[in-house]
Amino acid sequence: xxxxxxxxxxxxxxxxxxxxxxxxxxxxxxxxxxxxxxxxxxxxxxxxxxxxxxxxxxxxxxxxxxxxxxxxxxxxxxxxxxxxxxxxxxxxxxxxxxxxxxxxxxxxxxxxxxxxxxxxxxxxxxxxxxxxxxxxxxxxxxxxxxxxxxxxxxxxxxxxxxxxxxxxxxxxxxxxxxxxxxxxxxxxxxxxxxxxxxxxxxxxxxxxxxxxxxxxxxxxxxxxxxxxxxxxxxxxxxxxxxxxxxxxxxxxxxxxxxxxxxxxxxxxxxxxxxxxxxxxxxxxxxxxxxxxxxxxxxxxxxxxxxxxxxxxxxxxxxxxxxxxxxxxxxxxxxxxxxxxxxxxxxxxxxxxxxxxxxxxxxxxxxxxxxxxxxxxxxxxxxxxxxxxxxxxxxxxxxxxxxxxxxxxxxxxxxxxxxxxxxxxxxxxxxxxxxxxxxx
Amino acid sequence: xxxxxxxxxxxxxxxxxxxxxxxxxxxxxxxxxxxxxxxxxxxxxxxxxxxxxxxxxxxxxxxxxxxxxxxxxxxxxxxxxxxxxxxxxxxxxxxxxxxxxxxxxxxxxxxxxxxxxxxxxxxxxxxxxxxxxxxxxxxxxxxxxxxxxxxxxxxxxxxxxxxxxxxxxxxxxxxxxxxxxxxxxxxxxxxxxxxxxxxxxxxxxxxxxxxxxxxxxxxxxxxxxxxxxxxxxxxxxxxxxxxxxxxxxxxxxxxxxxxxxxxxxxxxxxxxxxxxxxxxxxxxxxxxxxxxxxxxxxxxxxxxxxxxxxxxxxxxxxxxxxxxxxxxxxxxxxxxxxxxxxxxxxxxxxxxxxxxxxxxxxxxxxxxxxxxxxxxxxxxxxxxxxxxxxxxxxxxxxxxxxxxxxxxxxxxxxxxxxxxxxxxxxxxxxxxxxxxxxxxxxxxxxxxxxxxxx
Numbered sequence: 042x043x044x045x046x047x048x049x050x051x052x053x054x055x056x057x058x059x060x061x062x063x064x065x066x067x068x069x070x071x072x073x074x075x076x077x078x079x080x081x082x083x084x085x086x087x088x089x090x091x092x093x094x095x096x097x098x099x100x101x102x103x104x105x106x107x108x109x110x111x112x113x114x115x116x117x118x119x120x121x122x123x124x125x126x127x128x129x130x131x132x133x134x135x136x137x138x139x140x141x142x143x144x145x146x147x148x149x150x151x152x153x154x155x156x157x158x159x160x161x162x163x164x165x166x167x168x169x170x171x172x173x174x175x176x177x178x179x180x181x182x183x184x185x186x187x188x189x190x191x192x193x194x195x196x197x198x199x200x201x202x203x204x205x206x207x208x209x210x211x212x213x214x215x216x217x218x219x220x221x222x223x224x225x226x227x228x229x230x231x232x233x234x235x236x237x238x239x240x241x242x243x244x245x246x247x248x249x250x251x252x253x254x255x256x257x258x259x260x261x262x263x264x265x266x267x268x269x270x271x272x273x274x275x276x277x278x279x280x281x282x283x284x285x286x287x288x289x290x291x292x293x294x295x296x297x298x299x300x301x302x303x304x305x306x307x308x309x310x311x312x313x314x315x316x317x318x319x320x321x322x323x324x325x326x327x328x329x330x331x332x333x334x335x336x337x338x339x340x341x342x343x344x345x346x347x348x349x350x351x352x353x354x355x356x357x358x359x360x361x362x363x364x365x366x367x368x369x370x371x372x373x374x375x376x377x378x379x380x381x382x383x384x385x386x387x388x389x390x391x392x393x394x395x396x397x398x399x400x401x402x403x404x405x406x407x408x409x410x411x412x413x414x415x416x417x418x419x420x421x422x423x424x425x426x427x428x429x430x431x432x433x434x435x436x437x438x439x440x441x442x443x444x445x446x447x448x449x450x451x452x453x454x455x456x457x458x459x460x461x462x463x464x465x466x467x468x469x470x471x472x473x474x475x476x477x478x479x480x
Numbered sequence: 481x482x483x484x485x486x487x488x489x490x491x492x493x494x495x496x497x498x499x500x501x502x503x504x505x506x507x508x509x510x511x512x513x514x515x516x517x518x519x520x521x522x523x524x525x526x527x528x529x530x531x532x533x534x535x536x537x538x539x540x541x542x543x544x545x546x547x548x549x550x551x552x553x554x555x556x557x558x559x560x561x562x563x564x565x566x567x568x569x570x571x572x573x574x575x576x577x578x579x580x581x582x583x584x585x586x587x588x589x590x591x592x593x594x595x596x597x598x599x600x601x602x603x604x605x606x607x608x609x610x611x612x613x614x615x616x617x618x619x620x621x622x623x624x625x626x627x628x629x630x631x632x633x634x635x636x637x638x639x640x641x642x643x644x645x646x647x648x649x650x651x652x653x654x655x656x657x658x659x660x661x662x663x664x665x666x667x668x669x670x671x672x673x674x675x676x677x678x679x680x681x682x683x684x685x686x687x688x689x690x691x692x693x694x695x696x697x698x699x700x701x702x703x704x705x706x707x708x709x710x711x712x713x714x715x716x717x718x719x720x721x722x723x724x725x726x727x728x729x730x731x732x733x734x735x736x737x738x739x740x741x742x743x744x745x746x747x748x749x750x751x752x753x754x755x756x757x758x759x760x761x762x763x764x765x766x767x768x769x770x771x772x773x774x775x776x777x778x779x780x781x782x783x784x785x786x787x788x789x790x791x792x793x794x795x796x797x798x799x800x801x802x803x804x805x806x807x808x809x810x811x812x813x814x815x816x817x818x819x820x821x822x823x824x825x826x827x828x829x830x831x832x833x834x835x836x837x838x839x840x841x842x843x844x845x846x847x848x849x850x851x852x853x854x855x856x857x858x859x860x861x862x863x864x865x866x867x868x869x870x871x872x873x874x875x876x877x878x879x880x881x882x883x884x885x886x887x888x889x890x891x892x893x894x895x896x897x898x899x900x901x902x903x904x905x906x907x908x909x910x911x912x913x914x915x916x917x918x919x920x921x922x923x924x925x926x927x928x929x930x931x932x933x934x
Contacts, residue, residue, distance in 0.1 A: 137684075137799035167797060291928070319928060338631055338934045339596040339827055340924070347928030350635075371795055371829075378835060381895030388889060389898055389912055391933040433846070439835045439895045440842025459796070459806045466812060467847060469780050476777075 065094035065450030067109035070429060071102060073119035076436070078405035078420040080398045089119060091427035094450035099421035112445070114431050120401070122177025122428030122448065124419040125373040126332055126364055126408040127214075127285070127312060130168050130181050131161035131197055131205060145186035153239065153270035153277075155183055155192025158209035163201050167372075169457035172199040174374035175436065175443045177428040178207070178409070178418045179367075182214050182285075188265045189221040189232050190214070190239070193273065194285070196412055200448040211413060212283035213274065214312065218293050218344050226260060233296070239266050240304055243274035280306030283413070285332070289315035290344035298327045310411055313366060314356070316347040318393075321359035330362035330411045334369050335379035350386060353403065354393030364408035376404040381437035400437060427451075512730065517619060519670035521659055523905030528552035530566040531887055534575025539582035539861035539876035543854040549580050551883035554906035559877045573901070579892050581857050582877050583639025583660075583884030583904065585864035586632070586830050587743070587790050588770050588823035592643055592658075592666070593618055595626030596827065606646035607653060611690050611697060612710045614678060615728035616653035618645045622666040628827040629669075630919040631934060633660050633910050635831035637886035637899040640671060642868050644770075647681035647745040648689045650697070650707050654731055655679055655743060657868055661904055662919040675869040677767070678735050680707075681745040682755055683801050704754060711736075711762040741767035741869050743790075747801035749777035756785050768867040770823060771795075773805040779816030788819035788867040792829070793839035810859065811844025814851055821867055822859045833860045838893040853893055882906075 068091050075087025077099055088105035090098040098105050134141035143160045161181065162168070171179075182194030191214035197205045215221060217232050225232035238258055245252040258266040276282035284307050286297045294314060300307055311317065311331045317324060324331060333353045340346045357363045365380060367373035380403060386394030395403065402419075409419035417426050427450030434441035446453040465479050510516055529551050536547035538559060548564035550557045558564055566572065593605035604621035607613045622643055632638040638660050645652035655677035658669040682703055691698025697706050714732035717723050734740035742759070746752050746769045759766050768788040769775065773796065775782060775789035782789060789809075796805025810820045822837045824830035834857075841856040865875025874882045883906035890897035902910040911917035915931065924930050 135797060135800055135803060170797075316928060336828065336831075338635070338831075339628055340927070341596050341598050341827075343597055343599075345597075346924075347932075349929055349932050349934045351933065371826075374794070378832075378895060382832075382835075385896045385898055388896075389933055391915060434842075437895060439838045439893075442842075442846070458803075462804055462806050463808050463847070466776050466806075466808075469777075469816070 065091075065427065066452065067092045068112060068447065068450065068452075069105065069109040070112045070114055070119055070431065072116055073114040073431075074116060075099065075421070076118065076120040076398075076401055077422065078121040078402055079422065080402040080406070082398050083118070087119065089421055089429055091429060091447065091450045094427050096421050096425045096427055097423055099423075112431075117444070118432040118434065118436050120175070120430050120432065120436050121405050121419050121421045121425070122430050122446065123175050123376055123404050124178050124406070124409040124412070124414070125171065125176045125367045125376055125404070126180040126412055127194070127366055127368040128179045128181045128373045129184070129368070130171060130179050130199070130373065131163065131165050132157060132181060132183065133167070134162070134165055143183070145184050147186040149187055150264040150267055151270055152185070152188035152266065153190035153192060153213060154267070154273040156210060157181055157183055157193060158195040158206045161195060161197055161205045163203060163205035166458045168199050168205070169201060170459055171372070171374050172201065172446060172448075172453060173443065173455040173457060173460070175377070175430045175432065175446065176373060177430070177446065177448045178414070179373065180211065180408070180412045182212075185214070185216045185220060185224055187224065187263065189216055189225050189235055190266070190270065191216070193282070196414065198448055200451060200453060208413065210276070210282060212285050212310070213277045214285040214287065216287040217297060218288045218290060218313075219342055220287070225265065229293070235265055237303070239271060239274055240278050242266070242271040243278040246272055247275045247279055278304060278306065280308050283308045283310055285310045285312050287312040289313050289342070291316040291319040291347065293344065294320050295323065298323060298329065301327065313369070315345040315352060317361070318349065318352045318355035319347055321356050321361060324356065325360040330364070331356055332364045332366045332408065332411060335365045336382055337369060350382070351393040354383060354386060354395050357395060357399065358393060362407060362411065363403055364411050365403045377437050377441065378439050380404050381439065384437060397437065509725070517667060517670075519672045520665065520667040521661065521663070521670055521672060523554040524661070524907035524909070526551075526554055526883070526903070526906035526908070528567065528570040529573070529903070529906065530570055531573045531575045531580055531885075532566070533562070534578045534580045534887065536580045536877065537854045537857040537892070538878070539858055540878070541852070541854050541858050543852070547580070549877060549885060551885065551903065551906045554883055556877055556879055556881050556883050558879060573887065575887060577890070578900065579888040579890065579897070580877070581637070581886050581888065581892050582861040582875055583886055583902065584637045584833050584860050585868070585875060586638055586641040586824050586833060587768065587821050587864040587867055588825045589641045589643055589830055590646065590825070591628040591632065591641065591827060591830070592622035592624065592626045593645065594827075595623045596628055606648040608646075608648035608689055611649055611686055611706050612651040613649050613653050613728070614651045614731040616645060617656065618643045618653060618679070619656035619666050619670065622656065622658070622669075624663050624666055624669060625921045625923050627921045627924055628830070629660055629662065630921060631827070632830045633902055634899065634912070634918060634934070636833055637888070637902050638830060638833070639884040639886070639902065639904050640865070640870065640874055641830070642677060642743070644677070644679045644743060647679070647685045650681060650686045650703055651710065651732075652679035652681060654740070657870060659904055661909060662921070671870060673870070673873060675739060675741055676731070676734065677741045677743045677868070678731055679743050679745070682751045683745070683747055684799060685745070700751065704758060707758060708761070711758075715762070735764045736762070738765070741867075743768050743770055745770045747771050747773045749774040753778060753781060756781070756787065767869075768821065771825065773802050773809065775818070776806065776809045776812035779813045779818045782813065783816050783818040786819075788821050788863065789813055790821040790823040790864075790867065792825070793822060793836040807839065807843035808847060810840035811847065811849045811851060814844065814855070815849050819863055819867065820859050821863045823864075834892045834897075835895055841893070853891075856893060
């Protein structure tokens with residue numbers, strides 16, 4: 042059973058309230074090359090037991106309790122479902138078709154108040170295709186368009202049922218790099234001033250005395266922050282809602298870390314952080330996790346001059362909690378490919394990659410932890426949600442795909458628009474009837 | 481005799497001088513056949529080199545275990561099994577546990593024309609000021625200092641690539657094929673002997689760009705109409721001996737004569753069929769459809785017309801005409817006997833064309849379409865070279881071809897493998913084991929991360 046969480050509840054309270062889905066089956070998967078997702082190495086001849094939608098056991102076959110429908114993995118890789126962060130899954134059917142695209146809203150008078158949870162389409166083909174790629178849960182968000190504030194992202198599942206949102210308003214996202222600067226009026230100082238003005242307004246709304254109260258921040262016809270937006274920032278400034286800050290340049294990262302001195306209750310997460318490796322020790326010392334660009338290695342912008350594929354690996358070595366950022370990929374289903382590439386980097390002198398288990402964790406348990414679902418998603422430990430994937434090969438190897446997916450203990454149909462096209466065009470025979478009758 | 485001859489020459493010179501003074505000289509621009517913007521690329525010094533003991537994919541569908549590749553004088557001298565003779569006193573690399581392929585070739589790149597950093601001042605890929613601009617040449621936009629070239633070399637083993645103009649226009653202009661060597665000028669990278677291509681685009685892009693400006697074309701039928709009228713003008717031009725020179729029409733006539741290859745951005749199956757009919761009407765041939773997301777729906781038609789499909793492994797659903805993208809595209813085409821090329825169109829994906837080929841191969845295998853590793857490598861080597869008209873020079877490991885060679889530290893189709901060494905015309909241009917054997921562009925000097933493995 043999924044439920045919306047109000048901002049007033051802690052993430053922990055929300056997830057402990059999750060109970061067994063009605064359709065969840067008790068299932069025992071045996072004979073697995075088992076990956077727990079916790080950063081460890083695979084376990085041969087492993088068993089996973091899911092009861093009432095949750096994992097009750099995952100480990101060597103010898104310790105498994107009996108019972109449940111048995112599925113023999115026949116030595117195949119078995120993992121927790123991947124946790125994709127940061128995505129726009131469910132917010133667009135075709136991004137270039139504006140009518141179908143809820144990722145941006147440049148014409149809206151609102152920014153921080155925008156709430157992704159109000160428009161997730163659980164039957165979006167992108168959700169169904171990514172489920173077939175082994176992604177079972179995701180953090181999904183709008184992109185900043187009218188202001189530095191993207192709005193409030195949601196944690197979703199990909200099971201395609203009518204209730205995709207498992208935590209609404211899980212985080213606010215802002216951009217304080219070149220993108221934020223452009224939207225705030227043309228400079229980074231403008232973006233920082235807007236952020237501070239907005240947070241002070243939110244503090245006033247939260248009852249902090251002695252602060253001025255404005256009604257609206259606007260420039261010309263553009264509303265950069267309305268009263269409604271300021272209200273939406275109250276949980277940010279009080280630390281009840283995470284603040285994801287998208288920045289790339291070393292100097293910008295330092296400026297974000299410094300925000301904690303002014304606003305000690307901010308629960309910061311860095312997104313992108315292309316030059317994070319240059320300031321890795323400071324990030325580690327601040328205890329701020331990073332949703333890092335994985336393979337970005339080109340100076341695509343001036344704020345990414347230090348881009349390197351070793352960024353994530355060097356951050357991790359410095360002790361930073363690192364998840365791989367899906368938002369700069371062609372599609373989030375490339376997360377496995379990026380993680381595999383990080384493993385490959387370990388064999389390049391001078392580069393920093395990740396060991397296999399850590400690389401897998403960077404697309405499973407770590408993004409789940411950063412998203413407030415630590416111990417619940419991206420990991421196969423007792424008490425975790427029953428998100429389990431059986432693969433047809435090494436899950437970090439390109440070309441590997443799931444053969445079975447369970448979400449919350451429910452076996453998933455992996456059919457989608459792509460598989461239907463695949464089946465229709467598996468031959469080009471139209472001798473009896475046109476292809477339109479082949480379905 | 482000598483004095484007499486000199487006297488005649490002197491008189492002739494005088495007469496010529498008088499004539500010159502009487503009438504101004506006729507000014508004549510060089511014709512393209514006389515070599516304009518010629519390649520100044522020369523192979524870098526190389527030493528006779530052999531790789532012994534590696535698994536070799538020859539690029540044309542062959543695989544040799546424990547093989548030998550021997551290159552000398554910038555050319556492939558021999559390729560064979562463990563008994564292949566190699567001279568004494570040459571550089572020999574132990575390839576045990578490693579793999580050798582031809583240099584990877586990307587048929588669709590915008591490196592240099594849309595370089596990093598991708599700021600407006602660098603946006604030189606689309607001359608989006610008229611629906612047809614066959615007069616522009618992509619090579620005149622190439623910035624050789626684009627850091628993307630070095631990344632494609634180091635991470636992707638890319639030794640040759642075709643730079644295309646963008647797809648805003650129905651006829652975007654000429655492509656240029658480059659060797660992936662650092663150079664101060666475009667000419668220093670220009671692939672000697674490579675034919676030009678003409679970039680064309682059908683579908684959403686031209687009609688969007690020009691329709692939004694209230695001018696033709698604003699529809700798909702408008703796309704075809706403008707194309708046909710432009711081709712008819714080019715045919716008239718070709719038949720008119722007195723016509724004033726026209727750079728754009730020279731390109732189109734080059735296509736009609738078969739000297740310039742058509743590379744047509746086209747996603748949808750139905751549109752590809754229309755373009756092939758238009759080509760028949762006008763008397764040209766399409767070399768390759770690029771971004772051919774729906775090619776799998778007409779593999780038979782593409783085979784019958786001898787047209788290659790240059791495709792991504794997994795891009796789909798980002799625009800309307802990509803909505804029917806499927807992972808099995810390449811495999812279905814291969815099964816139909818149609819020509820498959822995996823392309824990038826992307827400064828990041830060009831670094832991992834080998835991985836894209838694997839994705840496409842594996843998608844087929846799941847349906848029982850068993851495409852060998854050697855064939856998957858052909859998609860990013862010889863097939864690309866064929867579609868670009870350079871397959872007699874590179875694209876496979878065959879005697880006499882350019883020694884464009886990649887030594888991989890593992891299976892080149894695995895995510896876990898990387899190029900260890902890359903030779904271009906027999907010269908070692910990248911070595912993952914030697915930090916100084918890694919090109920650093922002018923732009924990156926003194927910047928954060930200069931010389932990092934990136």
